Structure formats: C-alpha cells, structure tokens
Amino acid sequence: MVMTAEEFRACFPVFDHRVYMDIAARAPLSRPVREAYDRWLDDWQSTGGTKDQWMAALEVTRERFARLINASPREISYTKNVSEGLNIVANAVDWRAGDNVVICADVEHPNNIYVWLNERRRDVEVRIVRSRDGKVTPEDYMEAVDDRTRVVAVSHVSFAPGRLLDLVPIGRFCRDRGIMLVVDAAQSAGVMQVDVQAMNIDVLCVSSHKAILGPYGMGFLYCRQEWLRQLRPVYLARYSVLVEESDHEEVMGAFQYRLPDDGRRFEIGNYNYGAALATGAALDMLLSVGSQTIEDHVLDLADRLTVGLEALGLDVCSGRRGDGLCQMITAGRWGAGGHYSSSDESLRRLFDELIARGFTLSLRRGLVRFSLHYYNNKNDVDAALRVVEEENRSVAISTGTRTEIGG
Known part of the structure; x- marks a missing residue:
C-alpha cells in the first residue's frame, strides 16, 4: 500500500x-523499524534464534535495496558502513604503479579521501580537483582524467555544502574509457533518485542510518557485475567462497576454492541480523512511496x-x-x-x-x-x-x- x-x-x-x-x-x-528490531529480539530471546529465517530475511533486504537503486540483488554486498564498502573496493583494484584516482577533497567526507590516500603505498597518484565555494561540476572531474586514471570517486550529494552532482555525464565519460566510477551515496540513496543503470555507476556505497532510515552499523555495497568479476577481495572467509557440499558456514571445501560471481564474495563472517531486518522494514517504507x-x-x-x-x-x-x-x-x-x-x-x-x-x-x-x-x-x-x-x-x-x- x-x-x-x-x-x-x-x-x-x-x-x-x-x-x-x-x-x-x-x-x-520509526515505528516500523523499531517493531522489526523487537520481533528479532523476541525471536532470539524466546527461541534462541532461528538463523535459517534470519538468513532468508537477509536476502529479502538485499533484494529491496537492489530495487531501490535499480540493481540486481547479485550485485549487492552487505557491509558495516560506507567506509568499509569503499575500502573493500579500493583494496580489490589491481593497481599498477603510476595509476591515479581522481577526487574532490574540498567536498568529500574524510572517509572518501583517506581510503584513496592509503593507496599511495602502492604508488597510486591521488589527483585533487578543487571546488569553487563548495561547487564542483562533472567537467571538473573529466578534465583531471588521463590515460592512467583507474578510478573517479565522487559523492552524489556532498555532506557540506550540500549539492547534488549530476552523475550521468560523469558515468558516461568513465564507462567509455573503462574507468571505475565510485559513488558515495550516503547522503542521497533513500531520499534522492538513484538509478545505477541510468547513471552508469560502477560502484556505490551507502550506510543504512541516514536517508535509508535504518539503524547504525550496517551498509550496502553495489558493484556492477562486470567489475565484480574482476575484483579480488583482500579478506576471505567461509561465506565469501563457494562450497559444493553445503551452504553452511562450518563446511570446509577443498583447498582449491572458487569465489561466487555475486556480492557474497565481499562478505565475511556473520551478519548484523538485527540491523538487516530493521533496514528491511525501512526499505519497505521507502519502496511503498517510490x-x-x-x-x-x-x-x-x-x-x-x-x-x-x-x-x-x-x-x-x-x-x-x-x-x-x-x-x-x-x-x-x-x-x-x-x-x-x-x-x-x-x-x-x-x-x-x-x-x-x-x-x-x-x-x-x-x-x-x-x-x-x-x-x-x-x-x-x-x-x-x-x-x-x-x-x-x-x-x-x-x-x-x-x-x-x-x-
């Protein structure tokens, strides 16, 4: 309804x-988010927890977020927050010495700056675009790109001074050149229209506690299928590999393993089940409006x-x-x-x-x-x-x- x-x-x-x-x-x-948390806590308290149901609910929430941004659920990974999503991707890129990443430090949250500065240890150049009184344009980013640019990292909406960046021309520009467009959507997803297909977004990171209207401690990473297959995760755990015998977390497969061709390759350890179920309720509210x-x-x-x-x-x-x-x-x-x-x-x-x-x-x-x-x-x-x-x-x-x- x-x-x-x-x-x-x-x-x-x-x-x-x-x-x-x-x-x-x-x-x-909100009341729906609080009620979802309460139901999860009641289940945990009264039964000790029904993990199979919690895992099934994770996939419902994953699908809802995918719908919100017009992606496939297979392209969605669970994270703790934007910062973790950005670090997953930055450390999975096969950088070569002399590559560069383009950012506008004036308007970015520090977490979308330090993650790229950290790649200087691999001789990656961080190219800084400057704003004009907090305003930066698609052309500013495009002019900073050269044939060694691997990543352009932007915020869809800056946390200060609060401006929406038109991603369509940047996305088209990057797609034509094989450059990864990484978008921090912490301030936009859930309140502004986000369409990863129409905007040609390759990677998008978001936390659940802002415009998605969920709790702290959880986020999502979207990675376009074509890029996802190329990125090798730095961390690996049972949930991020395929085991033929069983999906259970304690089943060990062979020493030769395969990564799944979906967002699970970036998920390690257990999940924040309560936050995921609560965020599912928040996403249901957003999707009911559009x-x-x-x-x-x-x-x-x-x-x-x-x-x-x-x-x-x-x-x-x-x-x-x-x-x-x-x-x-x-x-x-x-x-x-x-x-x-x-x-x-x-x-x-x-x-x-x-x-x-x-x-x-x-x-x-x-x-x-x-x-x-x-x-x-x-x-x-x-x-x-x-x-x-x-x-x-x-x-x-x-x-x-x-x-x-x-x-």
Missing part, C-alpha cells in the same frame, strides 16, 4: 515533540526553504532548482568555521535559537545545515523561516541596524 506523506510522518514519534531536519546526520527511529515521489516532495520543500532564507538575507551555499538542489540546505559562508562550528557569531546564535525552539539540525563547516526527508512538510519549513525572521529582527533591534544573519 502506498503511504501518503502524512502517514509516513506519523511513523516517526520524534515529531511529537521536535521538528526533525537532520537526516544528513542520522535518521530518527524514490521519484520522495525526491519531488523533498525538492519542493528545499526550494521553499532556500527561497525563504535568501529573502531574509542569508547566504545559501547549497544548490538551486536545476543547479544542485537536493534535500540539504545550508546557510552561511562556506568554510567559515570548523567541522562542528562557525566563526559567524550571528549564525551560531541562530543555530542555538533553532535548537532551543525544538528543531534538530546541524552546524557543519561554518554552515547551518537543514536536511529533509519525506516526513517533513511545509509547516516545518515555514516554522524554521519564522525563527530566522525573528532572530533577524532581534539582531536589528540590538544593533540598531539592518544587519542580517550570515550576510
């Missing part, structure tokens, strides 16, 4: 007492908030309609502060006032960061704008000028 935005919102008890605008940090816990419906709803709200903030005199660093607009809206001066701070006193005061008024949001790299999902509505946006307007008025009264926040 398709869920309306109102029904979707009602699944999140956090809205009983707060206005949640912080999906870029983590998802609030990615395009979610994106359209969120972009309407993001545009409303962007226009409102600018009308009140704030500098907005995130995208605009047709130019990088996404679920994340950031206000302030790009780079005017540390990871959790701002050097702008008026912006810090606005952030503190929003928190005091019952909003949940973040301060990142000198910017106040609002981030939205399908559970947000126009009332949330308008309430935030009222606080900004009141704070603007307060600043004007106290200074006797028309000074505006963040301007």
